[in-house]
Amino acid sequence: MIGQLPMAVPDPALPSRVRIHEVGPRxxxxxxxxxxxxxxxxxxxxxxxxxxxxxxxATSFVHPQWVPQLADAEQxxxxxxxxxxxxxxxxxxxxxxxxxxxxxxxxxxxxGSVTESFAKANLNRTVDESLEMFAPVVATAREAGLxxxxxxxxxxxxxxxxxxxxxxxxxxxxxxxxxxxxxLSLGDTIGVATPGHxxxxxxxxxxxxxxxxxxAVHFHDTYGQALANxxxxxxxxxxxxxxxxxxxxxxxxxxxxxGNLATEDLVWMLDGxxxxxxxxxxxxxxxxxxxARQLGRPSPSRTVRALSHQEP
Amino acid sequence: MIGQLPMAVPDPALPSRVRIHEVGPRxxxxxxxxxxxxxxxxxxxxxxxxxxxxxxxATSFVHPQWVPQLADAEQxxxxxxxxxxxxxxxxxxxxxxxxxxxxxxxxxxxxGSVTESFAKANLNRTVDESLEMFAPVVATAREAGLxxxxxxxxxxxxxxxxxxxxxxxxxxxxxxxxxxxxxLSLGDTIGVATPGHxxxxxxxxxxxxxxxxxxAVHFHDTYGQALANxxxxxxxxxxxxxxxxxxxxxxxxxxxxxGNLATEDLVWMLDGxxxxxxxxxxxxxxxxxxxARQLGRPSPSRTVRALSHQEP
Numbered sequence: 158m159i160g161q162l163p164m165a166v167p168d169p170a171l172p173s174r175v176r177i178h179e180v181g182p183r184x185x186x187x188x189x190x191x192x193x194x195x196x197x198x199x200x201x202x203x204x205x206x207x208x209x210x211x212x213x214x215a216t217s218f219v220h221p222q223w224v225p226q227l228a229d230a231e232q233x234x235x236x237x238x239x240x241x242x243x244x245x246x247x248x249x250x251x252x253x254x255x256x257x258x259x260x261x262x263x264x265x266x267x268x269g270s271v272t273e274s275f276a277k278a279n280l281n282r283t284v285d286e287s288l289e290m291f292a293p294v295v296a297t298a299r300e301a302g303l304x305x306x307x308x309x310x311x312x313x314x315x316x317x318x319x320x321x322x323x324x325x326x327x328x329x330x331x332x333x334x335x336x337x338x339x340x341l342s343l344g345d346t347i348g349v350a351t352p353g354h355x356x357x358x359x360x361x362x363x364x365x366x367x368x369x370x371x372x373a374v375h376f377h378d379t380y381g382q383a384l385a386n387x388x389x390x391x392x393x394x395x396x397x398x399x400x401x402x403x404x405x406x407x408x409x410x411x412x413x414x415x416g417n418l419a420t421e422d423l424v425w426m427l428d429g430x431x432x433x434x435x436x437x438x439x440x441x442x443x444x445x446x447x448x449a450r451q452l453g454r455p456s457p458s459r460t461v462r463a464l465s466h467q468e469p
Numbered sequence: 470m471i472g473q474l475p476m477a478v479p480d481p482a483l484p485s486r487v488r489i490h491e492v493g494p495r496x497x498x499x500x501x502x503x504x505x506x507x508x509x510x511x512x513x514x515x516x517x518x519x520x521x522x523x524x525x526x527a528t529s530f531v532h533p534q535w536v537p538q539l540a541d542a543e544q545x546x547x548x549x550x551x552x553x554x555x556x557x558x559x560x561x562x563x564x565x566x567x568x569x570x571x572x573x574x575x576x577x578x579x580x581g582s583v584t585e586s587f588a589k590a591n592l593n594r595t596v597d598e599s600l601e602m603f604a605p606v607v608a609t610a611r612e613a614g615l616x617x618x619x620x621x622x623x624x625x626x627x628x629x630x631x632x633x634x635x636x637x638x639x640x641x642x643x644x645x646x647x648x649x650x651x652x653l654s655l656g657d658t659i660g661v662a663t664p665g666h667x668x669x670x671x672x673x674x675x676x677x678x679x680x681x682x683x684x685a686v687h688f689h690d691t692y693g694q695a696l697a698n699x700x701x702x703x704x705x706x707x708x709x710x711x712x713x714x715x716x717x718x719x720x721x722x723x724x725x726x727x728g729n730l731a732t733e734d735l736v737w738m739l740d741g742x743x744x745x746x747x748x749x750x751x752x753x754x755x756x757x758x759x760x761a762r763q764l765g766r767p768s769p770s771r772t773v774r775a776l777s778h779q780e781p
Contacts (some may be wrong), residue, residue, distance in 0.1 A: 161631035163692075166665035241735035244480055276628035319473035348775070351741025353478035378693075380475075381771035382741075388664055416771065422693035427532040429663025429694075459728065463660070 167431030172396040176212060177420060178342070178373055179205055181448075183214040183247060184417060185405030187224050195229045203206060204447065205402055206242035208440035210420070214246040214266070218253035234260045242448065245306060249280075254294050258301055258467050265298050266306035266342075267291045268335060271326045275310055275318035275346070277320040288332050295336045307338035308375070312358065314349035323358050327365045334367060341372055342399055345386065348379025348416065352389035359393040374399035376418045378404065383418035384426055391432075400422060403445030403456035419458030431443040438464075474701050479743030484708040486745040488524060489732060490685055491517055493760075495526040495559060495727060497717030499536050501764065507541045509763050511548040513705075516759065517714055518554035519753035522732070527556040528577070530565035557618060557671045566606050571612055577610050578618035578654075579603045581645060583638045586629035587622055587658070607648045615661055619650035620687070624670065626661035634713070635670050639677045646679060653684055654711055657698065660691025660728065664701035671705040685709035688730045690716065695730035703744075710735060715757030715768035731770030733757060750776075 182202050198216070203405035205213050215237060217377055221228030230246065233249040245264035248254040248302055257265055269287055276284045291307070298305045311318075312326045330341050343358065355374070363369060374390040374397075387398055404419030424438045442464045449456045456462065494514050499507055505605065510528070517525050527549060533540030551557055552738045557576035560566040569577055581599055582588040588596045603619070610617045623630075624638045642653050655670065667686070675681060686702040686709075687697035699710055716731030736750045754776045768774060 162626045162661045163663045164626065164632035164661075164666055166663070166669045168665040168668065171665075287593045314474045314476065320476035327695050334500070349474045349476075349741075351475045351738050352485075353480040354476055356480065378771060379730065379775045380737045381690075381696055382738055384693055385700045385738060387702055388697045408666045419693065425692045426694055426697060430665045459690060463691045 163425055163429035165429060165431040171391045171430055171432060172394065174396065175391070175427055176397045177210055177423065177434055177436060178397055178399045179210040179213045179373075179402060179420060180399050180417065181213075181402035181405050181420070182203065183402070184399075185401040187217065187226050188406055189226050191452070193228060195232045195236065195452065198229070198233055200309040201402075201444070201448055201451075202242075202244070202371055203240055204444040205441070206240045208444055209434070209436040210242060210441070211427045211435060212243040212245065212402055213240075215246055217247035217249070218256045219247065219249045231256065231260065234262065245304070248294060248298075250290055251294055251297070254298055258298075258303075262303065264306070266308055267294055267333075267338070268308045269329060271321055271329045272315040272318050274315055279310070284329060288329070288336070291333070292336050295338060299337045304340075305338050306340045306342060306343045306373075307333035307336070308344055308386045309333065310344040310346040312343045312350075313345045313354055314347055316328065316347055320349075323361045326358055327361050327367070330362055330367050331365050334371065339371070340397065341367070342375045343372060344375040345377055345383075348377035348382060350376065350386050351370065351382055352385050355386045355389040356393055359390065359395065369394040370396070373399055375399035378418055379417040383416075384422055387418065387423065388426070401450055402441060403461050404458040405448070405456075416457060419456070419460065421458045421460035421464070425460045471653060473736060475741035477741060483703045483742055483744060484706065486708065487703070487739055488709045489522055489735065489746055489748060490709055490711045491522040491525045491714060491732060492687075492711050492729065492775060493517065493525075493714035493732070494605040495529055496711075497713040497715070499529065500718055501538050503764070503765065504538060507544045507548065509545075510541070513756070513760055514549055514554075515552055516638070516756040517753070518552045520756055521746070521748040522554060522753070523747060524555040525552075527558055529559035529561070530568045530729055531559065531561045531676050542554070543568065543572065546574065550558055557616070560606060560610075562602055563606055563609070566610055570615075574615065576616040576618070576656065577606075578620055579606055579645075579650070579673065580620045580622065580639060582622045582747045583633055583641045584623045584627040584630050586627055591622070596641060600641070600648070603645070611649045616652075617644035617650050618652045618685075619648070620654045621645065622656040622658040623706075624655045624662075625657045625666055626659055628659055632661075635673045638670055639673050642674055642679050643677050646683065648762055651683070652709065653679070654687045655684060657689055657695075660689035660694060662688065662695050662698050663694055667698045667701040668705055671702065671707065675735050681706040682708070683713055687711035690728040694732055695728075699730065699735065700738070714753060715760055715773050716770040718736070728769060731768070731772065733770045733772035733776070737772045741769040
């Protein structure tokens, strides 16, 4: 009976199609203390692709010491041959890019920070030093024909610095675009953004000649705002949204950064809005329920919890 | 440091002020199996009012056998004298109204259903029979000078019937207004609504001569949609929003109806949008943390959980 729901009532002010950039296997798992077997990760990615997600961020080529959970990137990627989805990988620096290139990666992402505090904590560099580090990474990736995504973390607030001025985010966005990034993902790493702030940042980026079709949004649900912020971004014309299956994940370097936007909660909204995603919510939910069993605890996604319960 | 957050970035398309209709003590607690002492309920309401909530739905005059948790309505109301807030109470029928009037209640609410299935399950009547039952209740309350709110449950979907046609909700809304209700609260009892559906319903109500300033919205977070739906309603001009402190509550007659919109998650968004509510988020969060201790389990509100954790 619940299958008829949500009722699709399109909103002409929104994009007709949204590409979901699934980050569960990378951003979602990187925080997990118990090491997930490589075969389970591969199966997770296969199931996500089979549920209709056409972009699944697969892993990260960071130094294994930093993120032990993703130390198996070299083993994982070859297991994903034939998966029918784009499989971008994170590369923190030139060494990471070389490892990714050696394995035939077709898309990479660099992970920058808008704030000095987080650049220092996460990259042990100033913001400008990190951009200098990214420059040859992006240039080499582009020369090799790869698509490059630039993550901007702490776009709205920072646990050490509080509210982040919009012009700081615009400056870093402009720099990453000038370095050659194809797409920018605006991250609300600690989940403090609200819809008016989102709209104001997107408008300021447009004024700085950053086109909306080069932008993705990446919201965390720490304060329950992720979906409302996504709605504001869609209304501004953004049509690429990051989300994590089952709401897995957070950020290992910022305690309060719990809870990526759950892909299922996003798909429920987009299905209701008549926005095409290509994702089958039932198969996706089944995947998150399966993954939650692997991890030994329930999914934090409200939609996963509701759909996996008995209906009256 | 987090005190600077959220950054207030007003959106001129939204109302400048929102009245929060706090339902925690009634809708939030009615589901609790362990009976909460009357003095704790009174203290909860006092603390909510002291946090700046100007409307706190205090209890329900249903038959004690239906909702044992609220069987102490007669004892509770006299304990609230001097509380500086409007204190509406639910009255299911004429007998409930008489009990409320005897105690000097100044505002009452009737609780209707849009769907036949829920009317049968909750009221053991058809929709039309329930409206006939409400007619003398609303008329008598109005004659006594009381303000009357009409709840409409299952406005968007129903666990037995699936998606609810918009015209069904419009019809019941129009009837309740014609009976004399001052305000209607549109309830998404099982949390299935999405923003386009919300906007379409509000527009259809306007077409049926139901003015937006007579409407409140009441969303549940079962599928994580409550705040996005609220944003859509605010954008349509709605300026009364129901919420439950700490996200307490659900609906005892519909298993899947878990999770009222948490008042704290709402206030975080409204603070960020520069919308005045009069609510002090810190005091409200402290109240929900206190209440969670009384109930012996953590608040489901993401904002309460984030604000009550240590920051890095």
